[in-house]
Amino acid sequence: MRHFLLGSLGYDALPFYSLIATFAASIVVLGALALLVFITWLKGWRALWADWLTSVDHKKIGIMYVVVSFVMLARAVVEAVVMRSQQAVAYQNPGFIPPEHFAQLFTTHGTIMIFFMAMPFLIGIYNFVLPLQIGARDVSFPVMNSISLGLTSAGAVLLMVSLCIGKFSTGGWTGYPPYTELSFSPGVGVDYWIWALTLSSVGNTMTGINFAVTVYKKRAPGMTLFRMPLFAWTALCISILMIFAMPPLTVATLMLAMDRYLDMHFFTNELGGNMMNYINMFWLFGHPEVYILILPAFGVYSETIATFSNKRLYGYTSLVWATVSIAVLSFTVWLHHFFTMGQDGNVNAVFGIATMLIAIPTGVKVYDWLLTMVRGRIRISVPMLYACAFMMLFVVGGATGVMLANPGFDYQVHNTLFLVAHFHNMLIPGLLFGMLSAYHYWFPKAFGFRLHEGWGRAVFGCWVGGFILAFMPLYIVGALGMPRRSQEFFEAVYRPYLWVALCGAFLVLGALACMVIQLWTSIKRRKALAVSAGDPWNGRTLEWSVAAPPPEYNFALIPKIDCVDAFHEAKKHRDAWRAPEHYYAIELPSNTSVGFVCCVASGVFGFALTWHIWWAVMLGAGVFFGAIVLRSFNRNTTHIIPAAEIRETEERWLLTLRETAFIDNDAMFTTANHGLVKEPI
Numbered sequence: 001m002r003h004f005l006l007g008s009l010g011y012d013a014l015p016f017y018s019l020i021a022t023f024a025a026s027i028v029v030l031g032a033l034a035l036l037v038f039i040t041w042l043k044g045w046r047a048l049w050a051d052w053l054t055s056v057d058h059k060k061i062g063i064m065y066v067v068v069s070f071v072m073l074a075r076a077v078v079e080a081v082v083m084r085s086q087q088a089v090a091y092q093n094p095g096f097i098p099p100e101h102f103a104q105l106f107t108t109h110g111t112i113m114i115f116f117m118a119m120p121f122l123i124g125i126y127n128f129v130l131p132l133q134i135g136a137r138d139v140s141f142p143v144m145n146s147i148s149l150g151l152t153s154a155g156a157v158l159l160m161v162s163l164c165i166g167k168f169s170t171g172g173w174t175g176y177p178p179y180t181e182l183s184f185s186p187g188v189g190v191d192y193w194i195w196a197l198t199l200s201s202v203g204n205t206m207t208g209i210n211f212a213v214t215v216y217k218k219r220a221p222g223m224t225l226f227r228m229p230l231f232a233w234t235a236l237c238i239s240i241l242m243i244f245a246m247p248p249l250t251v252a253t254l255m256l257a258m259d260r261y262l263d264m265h266f267f268t269n270e271l272g273g274n275m276m277n278y279i280n281m282f283w284l285f286g287h288p289e290v291y292i293l294i295l296p297a298f299g300v301y302s303e304t305i306a307t308f309s310n311k312r313l314y315g316y317t318s319l320v321w322a323t324v325s326i327a328v329l330s331f332t333v334w335l336h337h338f339f340t341m342g343q344d345g346n347v348n349a350v351f352g353i354a355t356m357l358i359a360i361p362t363g364v365k366v367y368d369w370l371l372t373m374v375r376g377r378i379r380i381s382v383p384m385l386y387a388c389a390f391m392m393l394f395v396v397g398g399a400t401g402v403m404l405a406n407p408g409f410d411y412q413v414h415n416t417l418f419l420v421a422h423f424h425n426m427l428i429p430g431l432l433f434g435m436l437s438a439y440h441y442w443f444p445k446a447f448g449f450r451l452h453e454g455w456g457r458a459v460f461g462c463w464v465g466g467f468i469l470a471f472m473p474l475y476i477v478g479a480l481g482m483p484r485r486s487q488e489f490f491e492a493v494y495r496p497y498l499w500v501a502l503c504g505a506f507l508v509l510g511a512l513a514c515m516v517i518q519l520w521t522s523i524k525r526r527k528a529l530a531v532s533a534g535d536p537w538n539g540r541t542l543e544w545s546v547a548a549p550p551p552e553y554n555f556a557l558i559p560k561i562d563c564v565d566a567f568h569e570a571k572k573h574r575d576a577w578r579a580p581e582h583y584y585a586i587e588l589p590s591n592t593s594v595g596f597v598c599c600v601a602s603g604v605f606g607f608a609l610t611w612h613i614w615w616a617v618m619l620g621a622g623v624f625f626g627a628i629v630l631r632s633f634n635r636n637t638t639h640i641i642p643a644a645e646i647r648e649t650e651e652r653w654l655l656t657l658r659e660t661a662f663i664d665n666d667a668m669f670t671t672a673n674h675g676l677v678k679e680p681i
Contacts, residue, residue: 007613008188013166018101020082025164054591056142057552058127061149063446065124066439068149068156069117070515075160076112077512079105084470084505088498090488102487103170104189108159110173111193114289115200116156118427121435122238122296123152123207129442130211130235132543132550134228135220135559137588140213143631144206146595151203154603155196161607162192169193172485174282175256177267177275182260188610190260194253195606201250201285208242211235220542222561226320229541229564230313233320234299237327238292244331245288252281261609276341283334291330293427295323297434298365301390304383304441305369307537309376310665312565315368322361322368329358339407340414348407355405359398366391379665381537382456386437389464390429397425400475418478424471428463436463444536444675448548449526453669455518462511469504473497533660533675534653537668540568545576547653548675553586553641556650571679577657579650583643590639597627 015021039045052060083105086097097105127145131138139145162168169189171180175197180190215236219228228236256278258264265271267278306313313319335343335351369391378384400422404410413419436459444450477497482489522529534548542559543550545567557580563569570576605620607613662678663670 004615005613007608007611009165009611009613013188015164017167018098020097021101021163028160028163050591053596054593056138056146056589056592056595058131058138058142058145059446059550061145062124062127062129064149065120065127065152068153069121069124069435072112072116072120072156072159074512076109076117077508079109079112081505081509083109084498084502086487087489088495088502090486091492091495092488092490094488097487099487100167100170103172103485104168106485107169107172107189107193108162111196112159113427114173114293115197116152116159118293118431118435119200119204120152120156122293122431123148123204125296125300125435125438125442126211126235126238128446129438129543130214130232131218132445132546132554133232133541134215134218134223135542135555135561136214136218137554137558137586139210140217141210142589143592143594143637145210146592147598147628148203148206148210150595150597150599151199151206151602154599154606155198155200155203157603158192158196158199158606158610162189166192166610174286175253176282177256177259177278178269180256181268191257191610194257194260195609198250198253198257199602199606201246201253204242205246205250208239208246210239212239212243215239220559220561223566226317227561227564227566229299230302230316230319230323231299231541233323234295234302237323238295241288241292241295241327241330245285245292248281249285249289252278252285255281257609279338279341280334283337284331286337287334288327288330290426291326294430294434295326297390297431297437298323300383300434300438300441301369301387303541304381304437305372305387306565307441307539308379308381308384309373310379310538311372311376312540312568313368314371314374315364316564318364319368322364325361326358329354329361333358336405336407336410339410345407352405352407356402359402362398366395377665379668381440381669382451382453382460383437383441385457385460386433386440389460390433393425393429393464393467397422397429400425413478415483416478417474417482417484420484421471421474421478424467424474428467428471433463436460441537442543444529444531445534445543445548445550447526448532449522449529450531450536450673452518452522452525452529455514455521459511459514459518462507462514466504466507466509466511469507470501471504473500473504528671531673531675532653532656535677536673536675538665538677538679540565542567545570547656551646551649553588553646556580556583556586556646577654579654583647583650585643586641586646587638588641590637592631592634592637594627594631598624601627 015025039048052064055061082097083102086095086102089095127139159168166188169175169180169185169192171185171190171193175190175193178184215228215232255264255266259266259268259273265273267273267275269275302313302319332354333351335347336355339348339352369387400418404413404419404422440451440456474497477494480491480493482491482494531548534546535544536548537544545559546554559566567576601620601624603620604616605624608616608620657676660674660676662676663672664678667673668677
């Protein structure tokens with residue numbers, strides 16, 4: 001009876017195998033309880049349910065994605081600091097973390113940062129911005145958008161639960177067999193990893209379909225593809241990448257699950273399988289995934305550099321084609337991730353050349369951004385600081401990428417910290433800095449007040465300084481031969497570099513603390529930082545043409561577009577913010593609980609599969625599919641906003657515009673900025 005009810009779950013699953021694990025699990029449990037108490041104290045349950053958890057508004061779903069991302073970022077950064085601390089003291093010394101726990105840490109760190117920090121962050125930013133930029137009222141499939149969020153959140157919850165019940169995988173974020181097969185890893189860790197990634201990858205595939213259809217079908221009249229902002233172009237490209245790159249990951253993890261649960265031996269060499277099939281499928285996903293992560297930042301920098309240089313983006317057409325070229329080439333280079341696996345030298349050469357080719361369109365982008373800044377009226381905002389840091393640091397990462405594209409050099413350093421340094425050198429400036437730039441840039445549009453500028457600069461300084469100190473020394477120790485994933489080492493020459501890296505890790509932790517302080521300070525001073533007029537940066541694209549925060553319906557009338565940067569051109573001709581002659585009722589999708597129910601059901605499904613609780617597996621699957629089927633019978637799926645209500649909302653905002661004073665560029669970062677900035681002469 002006990003096995004039927006609880007499967008393999010028992011008292012030994014509690015995290016008492018390590019003082020550090022016990023402390024971490026306690027923080028998660030106490031944090032969750034504190035959140036529940038805080039919501040109760042605010043009497044916010046009704047608002048949380050009605051306004052957020054059941055909402056299908058793309059803006060609120062985007063914000064919830066970003067919240068999930070920040071929670072997971074906090075955990076991943078703390079784990080990185082713990083790993084760096086272990087390595088700093090691990091010279092001929094086992095340190096304070098046993099090898100198995102260290103392996104769990106680097107697996108969870110990589111899994112979180114790729115799948116549950118980076119992906120939710122960029123999807124959240126696109127969710128909020130994309131429909132506004134292309135003149136749409138929502139994404140094409142709002143309910144599917146909510147279900148996608150639910151699946152990603154369920155995967156993130158499984159990762160957090162693994163900290164409290166059982167252990168996570170020790171097989172790395174890539175999960176290579178045969179180590180992740182049942183004979184080598186009989187515990188539940190690999191199963192947690194499989195189901196967290198499977199839920200996330202299915203949700204991301206759905207998101208890719210949703211965004212692609214939105215771009216194809218929801219653009220404002222007159223907005224041809226070559227009148228779209230660059231950010232929308234990157235949305236289209238990463239959507240196509242997600243549609244074609246996520247399924248190989250889903251198939252690979254499900255085949256690995258069948259090996260573990262059904263004794264199928266897809267990847268067991270001695271029993272008719274082939275582990276290289278897994279590796280090929282994983283990297284068929286893995287390298288396009290790199291550009292799924294980096295292209296959004298390219299889109300963000302294209303927007304922020306043009307805005308804060310007060311100049312049209314230089315080489316718009318070449319930037320579009322460079323973006324498309326990178327997306328296409330990303331599918332041709334997956335084999336460079338296993339140059340050391342023993343394939344023919346000619347095969348390695350082909351993939352090495354293909355890898356080097358990606359540097360060309362990337363270089364085009366960097367030169368176009370630099371030329372946009374030439375003779376521009378540059379304002380050194382926090383988003384602009386991230387863009388400048390990116391261009392300097394990303395070039396270093398790109399240069400080391402070209403080095404690693406040489407199979408001979410890659411063979412020497414593939415399993416060293418040189419590769420770790422390169423990987424982080426691409427993804428931190430190329431993804432994280434871009435998303436932090438986007439967070440600072442679009443925050444006033446989302447909430448109606450700016451983030452505190454001074455604390456924003458402190459956050460920037462800590463992130464950039466921490467990154468340089470944490471990862472540049474790893475190039476040196478990698479070239480000296482230090483293997484990656486080392487829990488202990490025996491060469492004294494590594495020690496000073498690892499201590500410098502530890503200082504950088506603590507500086508990154510300081511950046512995280514500064515972000516919390518910045519948000520708290522901004523909320524406290526939100527009246528002084530308010531930008532209700534909606535255009536605090538003198539923006540160029542359509543999202544800046546509406547109030548901050550935007551109304552539920554985004555646009556009272558769908559705008560008509562006749563050029564790139566249509567809103568900027570309208571301001572130049574004093575044709576922006578005109579009241580429509582007539583207002584019309586607007587139909588929008590109604591709230592639904594199906595996304596939240598799918599989140600809970602899929603989370604139960606994944607947890608139950610991990611612990612072999614078969615009745616709960618059937619319950620979770622039944623509730624998940626039942627919720628979707630029941631939703632299909634609901635005919636009341638939309639609600640109407642009356643024309644009178646839209647008129648009242650729009651006239652109130654237009655009155656705010658008339659009462660708001662224009663400011664000069666020099667006052668943009670002061671409390672005088674309430675959302676209207678003069679065009680510089």
